[in-house]
Amino acid sequence: MASNKRHLDTQRPTSSKQPRINVTDQQFESLVMETLAFSESDDSSADEDDILPQEAEVDSSSDSDDNIPLAELQSETGIEEAVPYSDSDEPTTSQESTRKYYYGKRRCMKWAKDPPSRNRRTPAHNIVIPMASVNVPAESEPVSLFNLFLSPNIKNKIILHTNERLEILRQKYKRTNKPELRDIDEIEFDAFLGMLLFSAAFKSNDEDVNAIFATDGTGRDIFRAVMSKDRFQMILIALRFDDFSTRDERKLANVAAAVSEIFEIFVSNCQKYYRLGDNTTIDEMLVSFRGRCRWKKYMPNKPCKYGLEIKCLTDGRTGYLYNAYLYTGMNSDGLGLSETEKKLLLPSQCVVRLSKPIQNTNRNITADNYFSSIEICCELKKVGLTYVGTVKKNKREIPLEFLQKNRTVKSTMYGFTKDITLLSYVPKRNKTVIMVSTMHHDQAMDVQKEIPEIISFYNTSKGGIDSLDEKCAKYSCSRRTRRWPMVIFYRIVDIAAVNAFILSNYKAEDRLIFMKNAAKSLVRGQLERRIIIPQLSLELKGLLTRILGTAAIPRTEEESENCRLNVRKNCHLCYKQKHRKTSVVCHVCKKPVCLQCSKPACNTCR
Template sequence: MLSSHLLVCCHFDIHSMQMDSRQLKDCDIQALLEGDNSDEDIICDNSDDDPDYVLQEFQNNEDSESENEDMDQTVITNNIPANLAGASKSRNRLQQPDPRALWNEVDAIPTLDVFNDISGVTDDFQLDVNSSVLDLFSYFVDNELIDMFKQQTNLYARQKLRKMRSSESLTVKSRMNEWKTVTLVEIKNFLAIIFHQSISQRPQLIDHWSKDPTVASNYCPNVMSRNRFLLILSNFHLNDNYLFKKRGEPGHDPLHKVRPLIDNIQRRFQQAYLPGEKITIDEGMCAFRGRLQFKQYMPQKPNKYGIKLYMLSEADSGYVWNFSVFCGQSNVVINIVTNLLGSLSGAGRTLYTDRFYTSPELARELEKIGTALVGTVMKNRRGLPREWKNLILQKGEQIFRRSENLLAICWKDKRPVYMLSTRHTAQMITYQTKRGTEKTKPACVLDYNQNKAGVDLTDQLMSYGVFDHKTVKWGKKLTFHCLLMSVVNACILHNKVKGKKMSVTQFMKLLCTELPICEGDSPRQGSCGGQLGRLSTGNHFLEKNSNPSRKDKNTENVQSLLC
């Protein structure tokens, strides 16, 4: 007669197999009931001596009692011989937990690679203390890229004119009737005006050319006429629209409109500079409220609607080393982080992330490629210690668990703070605040607070000058955002190369002075980088106009000798 344990196991196995789509035949069930009962492995005893049962206490993927019951059933069916469990192999097989996921209360010093890479300005960035502001900016946006702007703008204008003429929508008063082929000098002057408008805001775009003394500006009228600027702005383009692949077609690229600029400055960012040991990854936002498939909403950002960028920056300077634009693709965090790291992995760097990225899985993947991770984490992340779910701590108290090099800390400040680190121990450090009081915090929390703001620093620097005029063309918004990112990186390198601290606003002022007047160019008469070129030489006197076009009885028409 079969033992009670065997009857229970067989009854459960038959019931579970009947639930499966691949049911057993009657002959198979009879063979099961008449099988050999001498095998002791089929007896399931959920005691503390059973190693499979003990391992289940450390399996952190279940969040409810029902899921725990399913796991217990999986243990039972897994102990049945292979010939009895063929109906549900993939579902009922016990998945052994990773031993590295076992948490303990013994602290230890992590054994990770020490930073062994070079950092700073590379040899490819052949600029020195004598280099001008324009030289630094031209490294990222060189004449070859500006020439591409010119060619694509002229191409788009010709295509637009052809389309308007064929559809008979080109009216007499249309500004496109005045279109002339744009030159390299005009593109540089156009970019200079864009940068000037970024640091000198006006209520409307045309107010930069207004004669109203309350909003008048001398810079823009002396660099380019208003109509010419608006004409170039409406036709400004970076890529041929006829080469765009529609959604669903092979080779479709959502960023086709800005792809040449993104690829160019990404390569230049990485060639010019290597960040130090501490780097950060976070999201940036290019403000845009128009219609766009991959427009994002981020309530924590100053600009809540726009195009989201994943950015990797140096922690202390904010230099953007790499970035990618989120355009609706898969949001797998590990892929995002490893793609941004690129060649920086394997050098012993430490990556600081926020709770959106941090997880035990990411920490172990980065450990494999020689990169440490420090960051805040959500308490319900898969793989964290189970006791964190209903943890109650007093202010200043902490609890930690360790799994080899991975440290998990819960520390109570005003509210619980959950941290993961592969670079720290659970040591508490006492420090003195600015007010002279002493406070105690975990070492990983102090380190995180000092180095977490790399991308936030970049956003802050970019907020000092932004082309904030409305447009329905998302490609232009993202283009000017990337150009501004290049200006910020050029300013950071300027401060590192020359050992000076220049603000981004001052850097852009000098750039607006130097960009319109380049060697070998012939800027428009009066273009002198913000000075009034027409009035900068000679003396201006008034004389009576001998041939006035319009006479006034009360006044005489007078004009300057030089005007």
């Protein structure tokens, strides 16, 4: 009876004019709560002002307590209304069951049961504005597409700083002219990238280096043809991505200074050559790593558990990476934001930072419940973007009625403001899903799937990051390492290969062929340069000839002259037994050899 009495006593005063309440009054909160308790408004739409103002005046002289114009209202629909929440166990009164609003906790947010009145035209915020991009020829070679992302400025920085590290390593050896210690150039670095792509295509990224370069027939011939095992390992050891002399100073502002410069250039290249679709996805990517790093994260729901986190924005349909940044710990989400934006919640800061390149294009962002809030919906609305996502159930804006578990399976409840739609759906018994959308403004259903249209749209557009993760995991060049900058570099190469494949016209099942073609083009320059080395063994020259698909390079006149001695000398193989003298020298080792100890070969078979 206490509940019934509470509603019977709260009648509207008969006076037509009520005093204006100011926020400076000491009893402001109690006066607002008393005013709202008189009765429910007859309007059926709410807007962003439904969040109780912090610095505003509440005018109670109007006909409605919430001061919402009646023109925004729609007629009653045939959807069954849910029973409002009651503090007592007694049945609710008829006045409660017929009210037209839901309220969040402590009445912090008001939601109308009926959708706002709208005409049949497509809302302006759902009309996508095209974005400028550099046109890429449709029939571009795989290696050309790959080099769009790992551009020459990235390669030149890596080559420069790697050679600086090689100079330091040479000082630790007595023989400083060892072949594996020489400086790396652009041709050899491209060949190194090609070897990484081959290891991804062959799924041998976790295979031991000795097994890859084995000469007993169990190894990969292409690796031995490109470079020696010692040279490959030395490049892995010496690879650097920044100036070590200034790293400590730069780490004061950015703890990821060892790799952040080339990562930012790579992200900038990703934004040049692709036009995003209507829908984008924001989520985190965890790159597996168990070494020492101050910003390593533990995420039990991820397959790898431990790793380095990258916040990403991708195309919702293809999974193309468009924008990303490295999460380096607390306050790293707000880098580059204004002071006002830094006051937002950390997930909201992440969404605002990632959405900077696509603001004012009316595109949609789909994200999970970690990023979703009423706050981010309002912020994105200001910059011309819409948002769809699941919502955590502990948000205070969610009405208690939306969280009830004893509801019919597949039942829905909607709450509307002028720009935001809140949905509560029961997919199965004792489970409730809460969704928020600034793109949908009605109670539409997906007839084929028999679920609300908001949920159907979310299911089709939420997989952008998951698709990118899957593609990177299927063909990954990541090798086991204790250096976290190398982990980020490997992921850059993986994403560059994925983005290049998306730009191409290859079919999904031809991705292996695409990666092999790109890798072949990257290593070809090194193969052509290596085949003319005189000291190279005949076995490797034959291997290079077979890989290049061309005949061996004919012997030049100078080489032919160098194979003859002006003075006859003893054969270095049989001089102790036969004492034969000869004027012929071996083409490889340049030692004198008689005709009985050698086998002649023509230029084609050489």
